[in-house]
Amino acid sequence: ACAALQVPTLLICGETQAQTGWRRRWSDFRMRSRMRYIDHIFASSARDAQALRKLGADADRVEIIGPLEEGTPTLTCDEREWLAMTELVSGRPVWLAAMAQKTELPALDEAQRAASRMSHRLLLIVLPDDPGDGPVVADWFREQGWQTGLRSEGADPEASLQVYVADTDDELGLWYRVAPITFMGTTLSQTDGGGHDPYGPAALGSAIIHGPAVSRYHNEFGRLSDGGGTRKIKDGEELGIDVSEFLSPDRAAQQAHRAWEVTSQGAEASDRVVDVTLRLIQDRAA
Numbered sequence: 001a002c003a004a005l006q007v008p009t010l011l012i013c014g015e016t017q018a019q020t021g022w023r024r025r026w027s028d029f030r031m032r033s034r035m036r037y038i039d040h041i042f043a044s045s046a047r048d049a050q051a052l053r054k055l056g057a058d059a060d061r062v063e064i065i066g067p068l069e070e071g072t073p074t075l076t077c078d079e080r081e082w083l084a085m086t087e088l089v090s091g092r093p094v095w096l097a098a099m100a101q102k103t104e105l106p107a108l109d110e111a112q113r114a115a116s117r118m119s120h121r122l123l124l125i126v127l128p129d130d131p132g133d134g135p136v137v138a139d140w141f142r143e144q145g146w147q148t149g150l151r152s153e154g155a156d157p158e159a160s161l162q163v164y165v166a167d168t169d170d171e172l173g174l175w176y177r178v179a180p181i182t183f184m185g186t187t188l189s190q191t192d193g194g195g196h197d198p199y200g201p202a203a204l205g206s207a208i209i210h211g212p213a214v215s216r217y218h219n220e221f222g223r224l225s226d227g228g229g230t231r232k233i234k235d236g237e238e239l240g241i242d243v244s245e246f247l248s249p250d251r252a253a254q255q256a257h258r259a260w261e262v263t264s265q266g267a268e269a270s271d272r273v274v275d276v277t278l279r280l281i282q283d284r285a286a
Contacts, residue, residue: 002037003037008039008040008280008283008284009037009038009039010038010039010041010273010276010277011040011041012042013042013043013065013068031055031056032055032056035052035055035056035058036056038057038061039061040061040276040280041057041061042064042065042272042273042276043062043063043064044066044067044068045064045066046064049062049063063276065272067223067265068269068270074173074203074204075172075176075204077171077173077174077177078174081171081174082174082177082178085174085178086177086178088156089157089178091121092121093121093122094122094123094124094125094178094180095115095123095124095125095180095183095246096124096125096126096178096181097124097126097182097185098175098176098183098184098185099196100126100127100183100185100186101129101185101186101188101189101191101192102136102137103188103189103190103191103192104185104188105140105141106236107188107236107239108183108239110235111183111237111240112124112146112163113240114237114240114243114244115243115244117244118244118247119247121159122162122247123157123162123163124162124164125157125163125165125175125178125179126164126165127166127167127172127175128165128167129185129192131152131167131168131169132167134152134165134167135152138167141163141165146163147161147162148163148165149161149163150165151164151165151166152168173200173204176200176204176206177204177205179206180206180207180246180249180252180253180256181206181209181243181246181247182201182206182207183239183243184196184198184201184208184209184211184214186213187211187212188211188233188235189211193212193214193215194213194214194216194217195210195215195221196216198210198217198220198221198224198230199220199263202229202259202260203260205253205257205260206256207246207251207252207255207256207259208224208229208231208255208259209230209231209232209243210230210231210233211233211234212232223262224259224262224263226262227259227261227262228255229255229256229258229261230259231255
């Protein structure tokens, strides 16, 4: 019907199905009958492109663009607040525990102690998964002997503080920018595990460390892991080892760049699809 009306048709990230027998033959038959009507085909891989060409797609209409991933908008922040925070922590190594559960606090304590042996001025910023837990989290770290400040009480991350609890809403974009190292909380928790979106810190240049509980964002963590853009740990000891390693700016930057490359690939594929779609619309309008 589209061909009869001269409406352009796209096949976006068509994938070959792992079928056998009559189902595979019937699927191939149906695809062959449609291929000659498709104006442009975006394939997810070279294997898919080859299979689609075998089904009758014109070679000059098939383009390999890789996986088309749903992107995550870059988190924003108040630029003046960002500059002020950057000035306050200037010259200090900083790492962030984002959306941390109370059950993960012992692991954070262990990691902070281990990494502080490499840099005694190290600052841990803890962003509780539930901002309402801020006072409890701050008290817990004080009981462990850490000089701790609480953002909701008006404290700033001054030089004397070792732990800073950022228990205010809608400031993720700020802390991902301030900290070159991010541990994704809710990934070591046995009861509340599942993780949070790792594309946020990846897009803002923060090296990512996470635990095994990532079921809520399995695909996103999987893509980053395949591209060498994350470090997976199982406990506080391993977390301390990785934080210590990433205290080297070069190592943290390499890790963050790999994560950024993974997230940008999906965006480039999306941009290409939009460009071709707009061109076909403009050609039809002309």
